[in-house]
Amino acid sequence: MNGLYALKPWYADRLSGLRRALAARQVSPDTLTAAGVVCAAGAAAALSWLPAPPAALLVAVLLAGRLAFANLDGALARDTGRTTRRGALLNELGDRAADLLVIAGFLPLAPLWLVAAAAFATTLPSWVSLAGAAAGAPRRNGGPVGKTERCLLAVVAAASGWAVPVLAVVAAGSAVTAVVRAVWVWGALGPPETTVAAVARERVMATERAMATGRDVATGRDVASEKLVVRAAEPVSSAPRRRPSPSPSPSSSPTLDSFPSEHDRSLPLDPGEVSGGITHTRPQSPADRGTRLRGAR
Incomplete structure (x- = not known):
C-alpha cells in the first residue's frame, strides 16, 4: 500500500526540466x-x-515546494554524480526536520x-x-499515511480549521503506517534460517572470488602479488642438491662381496677411499684379503 507515494515517478517526470536547469547551473543538492x-x-x-480559509493556498504552495525539493535533491545528486554519505545523512535529517x-x-x-x-508518530x-x-x-x-499524505492533511486543516481531528488522523495514520512497514520489512528479511544460509553462501562465494581473482574481498589486498613477492624473496640455492649416501648399518659386518676381486685390481683406489665400510690406502692382494678374513674370524 503505497498511497500517494505511487505518484512519485509521475511527479519526478514533471520536474525533469527543472532538474536539468539546476544541474546546468551546478546547484548543490544540499541547497535543495x-x-x-x-x-x-x-x-x-x-x-x-x-x-x-485564506491559509490553505499558501500552505499548499509551500508544502508542494517542500515535496518538490525533497524529490529534486536526491535526483540531482544522482544525475550529477554527487551522491555522498554526508548528502544522504543531510537528506534524512532534512526530511525529519521538515515533518x-x-x-x-x-x-x-x-x-x-x-x-x-x-510529532512522535x-x-x-x-x-x-x-x-x-x-x-x-x-x-x-x-502510505497509508506517509510524507505526501501528511502534507495533504495539513492543507485540509488549513482550509477547514479542523486542526484537532486532522492532527489525530495524522498521529493514528502514522502509527499504522509504521506497523505496515514493519510487517513488510519483516517479510522481506525472511526467516532467520534463510538469512543465516544466505550469509554463509555469500561468504563461500566471496572466498571463491578471492581465490579466482587473487584479491582479498574483505581487505582489498592483492593476495597473488603478495605471494609472488614472498616467493621472490626466498633464497634460491644455485648448487644442485646431492642425495645423501646411505650410511652402513653398525650391525653389518664385512663380507667377501665388500672386498675388490682380482678383476677389480685395475681400478685405481685413492688413499682414504671408503668401500664397504673399510678404509683402504692401497689396492689389496689376495694374500692380504685372506689374512684379514682369518683375523676377522
Missing part, C-alpha cells in the same frame, strides 16, 4: 535539501498565524499532548524504514 526545510517552516507559520516543523504549526491550534503524540515510519535498510531489506516508503 535546505530549501525544503525552509518551505516546511513557512507552511507551519502560515498554518499557525493565518485564518483557516516536525509542519506538526509544530499545530501548536496554537491543538492541545500540546496531541501535537507531541503526532510521524517519525515512526522513517525509523522502521531505516532499520529495515540497515538489516538488509529494501528501503520502504509510502
Whole structure:
C-alpha cells in the first residue's frame, strides 16, 4: 500500500526540466535539501498565524515546494554524480526536520499532548524504514499515511480549521503506517534460517572470488602479488642438491662381496677411499684379503 507515494515517478517526470536547469547551473543538492526545510517552516507559520480559509493556498504552495525539493535533491545528486554519505545523512535529517516543523504549526491550534503524540508518530515510519535498510531489506516508503499524505492533511486543516481531528488522523495514520512497514520489512528479511544460509553462501562465494581473482574481498589486498613477492624473496640455492649416501648399518659386518676381486685390481683406489665400510690406502692382494678374513674370524 503505497498511497500517494505511487505518484512519485509521475511527479519526478514533471520536474525533469527543472532538474536539468539546476544541474546546468551546478546547484548543490544540499541547497535543495535546505530549501525544503525552509518551505516546511513557512507552511507551519502560515498554518499557525493565518485564518483557516485564506491559509490553505499558501500552505499548499509551500508544502508542494517542500515535496518538490525533497524529490529534486536526491535526483540531482544522482544525475550529477554527487551522491555522498554526508548528502544522504543531510537528506534524512532534512526530511525529519521538515515533518516536525509542519506538526509544530499545530501548536496554537491543538492541545500540546496531541501535537507531541503526532510529532512522535510521524517519525515512526522513517525509523522502521531505516532499520529495515540497515538489516538488509529494501528501503520502504509510502502510505497509508506517509510524507505526501501528511502534507495533504495539513492543507485540509488549513482550509477547514479542523486542526484537532486532522492532527489525530495524522498521529493514528502514522502509527499504522509504521506497523505496515514493519510487517513488510519483516517479510522481506525472511526467516532467520534463510538469512543465516544466505550469509554463509555469500561468504563461500566471496572466498571463491578471492581465490579466482587473487584479491582479498574483505581487505582489498592483492593476495597473488603478495605471494609472488614472498616467493621472490626466498633464497634460491644455485648448487644442485646431492642425495645423501646411505650410511652402513653398525650391525653389518664385512663380507667377501665388500672386498675388490682380482678383476677389480685395475681400478685405481685413492688413499682414504671408503668401500664397504673399510678404509683402504692401497689396492689389496689376495694374500692380504685372506689374512684379514682369518683375523676377522
